[in-house]
Amino acid sequence: MLPGVGVFGTGSTARVLVPLLKAEGFEVHAVWGKSEEEAGCLAKELGIPFHTSRSDDVLLHQDVDLVCIYIPPSMTRQIAVKALGIGKNVLCEKAATAVDSFKMVTAARYYPQLLSIMGNTLRFLPAFAAMRQLLVERYVGEMQVCDVRVYGPSLLDQAYGWTCEELMGGGGLHTVGSSVIDLLSYLTGERAHRVHGLLRTFVQQNGLIRGIRRVTSDDFCFFQMLMGGTGSRSGGVCCTVTLNFNMPGSFVHEVMVVGSTGRLVARGTELYGQRNGSKSEELLLGDSGWVGPEVKEMTLPHLQGLSSMVKALRESFQAHEERRSWARGPVAMAPTFEDGLYVQTVVEAVKRSSCSGEWECVEIMSQEPDPNHNLCEALQRNKN
Amino acid sequence: MLPGVGVFGTGSTARVLVPLLKAEGFEVHAVWGKSEEEAGCLAKELGIPFHTSRSDDVLLHQDVDLVCIYIPPSMTRQIAVKALGIGKNVLCEKAATAVDSFKMVTAARYYPQLLSIMGNTLRFLPAFAAMRQLLVERYVGEMQVCDVRVYGPSLLDQAYGWTCEELMGGGGLHTVGSSVIDLLSYLTGERAHRVHGLLRTFVQQNGLIRGIRRVTSDDFCFFQMLMGGTGSRSGGVCCTVTLNFNMPGSFVHEVMVVGSTGRLVARGTELYGQRNGSKSEELLLGDSGWVGPEVKEMTLPHLQGLSSMVKALRESFQAHEERRSWARGPVAMAPTFEDGLYVQTVVEAVKRSSCSGEWECVEIMSQEPDPNHNLCEALQRNKN
Numbered sequence: 001m002l003p004g005v006g007v008f009g010t011g012s013t014a015r016v017l018v019p020l021l022k023a024e025g026f027e028v029h030a031v032w033g034k035s036e037e038e039a040g041c042l043a044k045e046l047g048i049p050f051h052t053s054r055s056d057d058v059l060l061h062q063d064v065d066l067v068c069i070y071i072p073p074s075m076t077r078q079i080a081v082k083a084l085g086i087g088k089n090v091l092c093e094k095a096a097t098a099v100d101s102f103k104m105v106t107a108a109r110y111y112p113q114l115l116s117i118m119g120n121t122l123r124f125l126p127a128f129a130a131m132r133q134l135l136v137e138r139y140v141g142e143m144q145v146c147d148v149r150v151y152g153p154s155l156l157d158q159a160y161g162w163t164c165e166e167l168m169g170g171g172g173l174h175t176v177g178s179s180v181i182d183l184l185s186y187l188t189g190e191r192a193h194r195v196h197g198l199l200r201t202f203v204q205q206n207g208l209i210r211g212i213r214r215v216t217s218d219d220f221c222f223f224q225m226l227m228g229g230t231g232s233r234s235g236g237v238c239c240t241v242t243l244n245f246n247m248p249g250s251f252v253h254e255v256m257v258v259g260s261t262g263r264l265v266a267r268g269t270e271l272y273g274q275r276n277g278s279k280s281e282e283l284l285l286g287d288s289g290w291v292g293p294e295v296k297e298m299t300l301p302h303l304q305g306l307s308s309m310v311k312a313l314r315e316s317f318q319a320h321e322e323r324r325s326w327a328r329g330p331v332a333m334a335p336t337f338e339d340g341l342y343v344q345t346v347v348e349a350v351k352r353s354s355c356s357g358e359w360e361c362v363e364i365m366s367q368e369p370d371p372n373h374n375l376c377e378a379l380q381r382n383k384n
Numbered sequence: 385m386l387p388g389v390g391v392f393g394t395g396s397t398a399r400v401l402v403p404l405l406k407a408e409g410f411e412v413h414a415v416w417g418k419s420e421e422e423a424g425c426l427a428k429e430l431g432i433p434f435h436t437s438r439s440d441d442v443l444l445h446q447d448v449d450l451v452c453i454y455i456p457p458s459m460t461r462q463i464a465v466k467a468l469g470i471g472k473n474v475l476c477e478k479a480a481t482a483v484d485s486f487k488m489v490t491a492a493r494y495y496p497q498l499l500s501i502m503g504n505t506l507r508f509l510p511a512f513a514a515m516r517q518l519l520v521e522r523y524v525g526e527m528q529v530c531d532v533r534v535y536g537p538s539l540l541d542q543a544y545g546w547t548c549e550e551l552m553g554g555g556g557l558h559t560v561g562s563s564v565i566d567l568l569s570y571l572t573g574e575r576a577h578r579v580h581g582l583l584r585t586f587v588q589q590n591g592l593i594r595g596i597r598r599v600t601s602d603d604f605c606f607f608q609m610l611m612g613g614t615g616s617r618s619g620g621v622c623c624t625v626t627l628n629f630n631m632p633g634s635f636v637h638e639v640m641v642v643g644s645t646g647r648l649v650a651r652g653t654e655l656y657g658q659r660n661g662s663k664s665e666e667l668l669l670g671d672s673g674w675v676g677p678e679v680k681e682m683t684l685p686h687l688q689g690l691s692s693m694v695k696a697l698r699e700s701f702q703a704h705e706e707r708r709s710w711a712r713g714p715v716a717m718a719p720t721f722e723d724g725l726y727v728q729t730v731v732e733a734v735k736r737s738s739c740s741g742e743w744e745c746v747e748i749m750s751q752e753p754d755p756n757h758n759l760c761e762a763l764q765r766n767k768n
Contacts, residue, residue, distance in 0.1 A: 220528065238604065246529075
C-alpha cells in the first residue's frame with residue numbers, strides 16, 4: 001500500500017515531483033513552504049489539501065509516511081534527521097556540509113527500517129542504468145577514463161539567495177557536481193580517493209545582484225578524481241569533470257567512459273556506444289520522451305531520473321500491505337545517506353584543492369568533529 | 385622568386401608537404417631519409433631529383449635555400465641549428481627538449497635575416513585565424529575558459545620507435561598537446577604561467593610491442609593552464625585540455641572559447657559561434673574541403689593548416705627577387721622558435737606536474753644550463 005506523502009519545498013523540482021508522485025498513485029497530503037503564501041500557492045496549483053510554513057505540521061501530519069525534502073541545502077539536515085526521528089521515511093536532496101551529511105548518516109543508521117535515500121536521480125535515468133549494466137558486462141573492457149561535461153546557463157536564482165553563496169551550498173560543483181560525483185561512483189563501482197580541482201566565479205554580479213553583494217558560488221568548475229584503491233597511483237580510473245554555467249542557450253550533459261576495448265557515451269538522456277573495432281557509434285538507448293510538465297532541456301536527465309525513481313518508490317512500497325513498509329529491491333540502486341556523505345566529502349575536497357592547488361585525499365568522516373575542539377585548543381594554548 | 389627546397393623526413397607529413405610545396409610552385413630538390421632506401425623510395429614516389437641519408441648532402445645542396453625538417457624530435461635541433469649556420473631558411477617541427485629548443489632560439493636570434501618558423505600549423509587553419517580575429521573583436525566578450533578536446537586512435541607507429549618513448553618526444557602531450565599549447569597562446573594572446581596535468585599510459589604493450597619493451601609515452605593527457613599575468617590567481621583565462629588516444633574510430637578535434645558574452649567553437653576545420661542572447665549556434669566558417677592527397681580525418685586540421693602555411697610561405701618569398709629573401713608580413717602569424725621554446729617549456733612543466741601532483745610554474749629558459757653543472761657540484765661536495 002502506498003504511503004501518504006509530505007513535500008518540503010516549493011521550487012522547480014518539488015513542482016515536478018508532485019505530479020510524478022500523483023501519477024504513480026501516491027497521495028500528497030501536505031506541502032511546506034518557507035512562507036504561508038508560497039506554500040499556499042503551490043498547494044492550490046497542484047491540488048494539495050494542506051499547506052504550512054511550520055515544518056512540524058508536515059512532519060507530524062498523521063497521513064504523511066514519506067517525507068520528500070527539496071529545500072535549500074543548509075536546512076536539509078535538520079528536517080531529514082527530525083523526520084527519521086519521528087519514524088517517517090525520507091527522500092531528500094543534499095545537505096550543505098559534510099558534518100550535516102554525517103549527522104544524517106548517523107540518523108539513517110539508527111533507523112535502518114526506515115527508507116532514507118538521497119535525491120541524486122541520475123542513477124535512475126535509463127541511459128545510466130543501461131550504461132552501468134554494459135560496464136559490468138565489460139562493453140568497454142578495462143575502464144580507463146570517464147569524461148563528463150555539463151554546460152548550461154547560469155544556476156543563480158532570479159533574486160539573491162543561497163544559490164549565490166558558496167557556504168550555503170550554492171554553485172555548480174555543489175548543485176550539479178554532486179550528482180556527477182554520485183553517478184561516477186555508481187558507474188565505476190569505485191570511489192574517488194584523490195581529487196584535484198579548480199573553481200571560478202566568473203560572473204560575480206549581475207543586474208539583480210548589485211551593490212556590495214557578490215556571488216561567491218562557482219559558475220565554472222573543473223575537477224579530476226582518481227578512483228579505486230589508494231594503492232598505486234597509476235592504477236584506477238581517471239575521471240575528469242568540466243562544469244560551465246556561463247553558457248546561456250547551451251544544454252550539454254555528456255558522460256563518456258573510455259575503456260580498453262570501447263567506449264560508452266550518454267548525451268542528455270540517450271546512450272551511445274562504440275567498440276574499438278567499429279567505424280562508428282551505435283545508438284544503444286534512445287530518448288524515451290518526456291511526458292511530464294514542460295521543463296528546461298538542461299534538467300531533463302535529472303527529471304527523467306526523478307520520474308524513474310518515483311516509479312521505483314512505488315514498486316518498493318507496493319510490495320507491502322502496511323503503509324510505511326517498503327521492499328529494498330526496487331530502490332536498491334538508490335543513493336543512500338552514506339553515498340550522500342561520500343559525495344559531500346568529495347565536494348569539500350575539491351574545494352580544498354582549488355584553494356591549496358594540490359591533490360587532496362578523500363577521507364570520509366567516521367566521527368563527528370567535536371564542536372568545542374577549537375575552543376579546547378585555544379584554552380590549552382592559553383594555559384601553557 | 386621562390387627558393388629551392390630540401391626536405392628532411394619521409395613520414396606522413398613530409399609525404400603531404402612535398403605535393404603542397406609543388407602545387408604552390410616551389411621546387412623540391414632534395415630529400416633526406418634515415419636510410420638510403422627510405423629516401424630513395426620517397427624521392428621516386430614524389431619525383432624528387434636527389435635523395436640521400438647524409439644530412440650534409442641536403443644542407444649543402446646548392447639549390448636548397450629552404451630546409452623543411454620533419455624528423456623525430458630528438459634529431460631536429462641538430463639539423464635546424466646547422467641549417468641556419470649554413471645560411472638556409474628553416475621550417476621545422478618541434479624538438480625533444482627545452483634545452484634543444486633553447487639552442488634553436490639562440491641560432492635563430494643569431495641569424496635574424498633567415499626565416500625560422502615552427503611547424504605548428506594550427507594557427508594557419510582558416511577556422512583558427514577567423515577565431516582569433518573574432519576574439520580580438522570581442523565576439524565572446526571577456527575570455528573566461530578555453531576547453532580543448534582531441535580524441536583519436538593510437539599515435540604509436542606500427543613498429544617500436546620514438547613515438548613509444550616519452551624521452552624521445554613521443555606521446556600525446558608532446559605530439560598533439562604541443563600544437564594545442566601553441567594555438568591557445570595564439571588565440572588568447574597570452575602565455576600560460578602555471579600548469580597542472582596528469583599523464584597516463586594506459587596501453588603499455590600491444591601486438592607489435594612485446595617482451596621487455598614497454599611504451600612510456602602518454603596515450604591520455606589532461607592539463608590545465610592558467611594564462612596571463614602572474615599576478616592575481618583569480619584573473620586570466622583558464623584552459624583545460626583533454627587528449628585521449630585510446631579511441632580508435634573517433635576523430636574529435638574541438639576547441640572552445642567561452643567568454644562573458646558568447647562563445648566560439650572550432651570542430652575539426654569548421655567554426656561555430658553563439659552569442660549569449662541567441663538560442664542556437666551559427667556556422668561562421670564551413671569546411672573548405674581538402675583537395676590534397678587522401679589523409680586520415682584526424683589530421684585534417686593540421687594538414688589544412690599546413691596547406692595555408694605553404695601558401696603564406698609562397699607569398700612571403702614571392703615578394704622578393706632574390707631566392708633566399710622573404711617578406712615578414714605573410715608569415716607574421718607563424719610560430720617562431722621562441723614560441724617553440726615556450727611550448728616545450730609548457731610541455732615539460734605539465735610532465736613535472738604529473739609527477740609532483742602540484743601546479744608548476746612555466747619559466748622560460750633564459751640561459752643554457754651548464755652541462756658541467758652537476759659535475760661541478762659533485763666536485764665541490766667532495767672537496768668539503
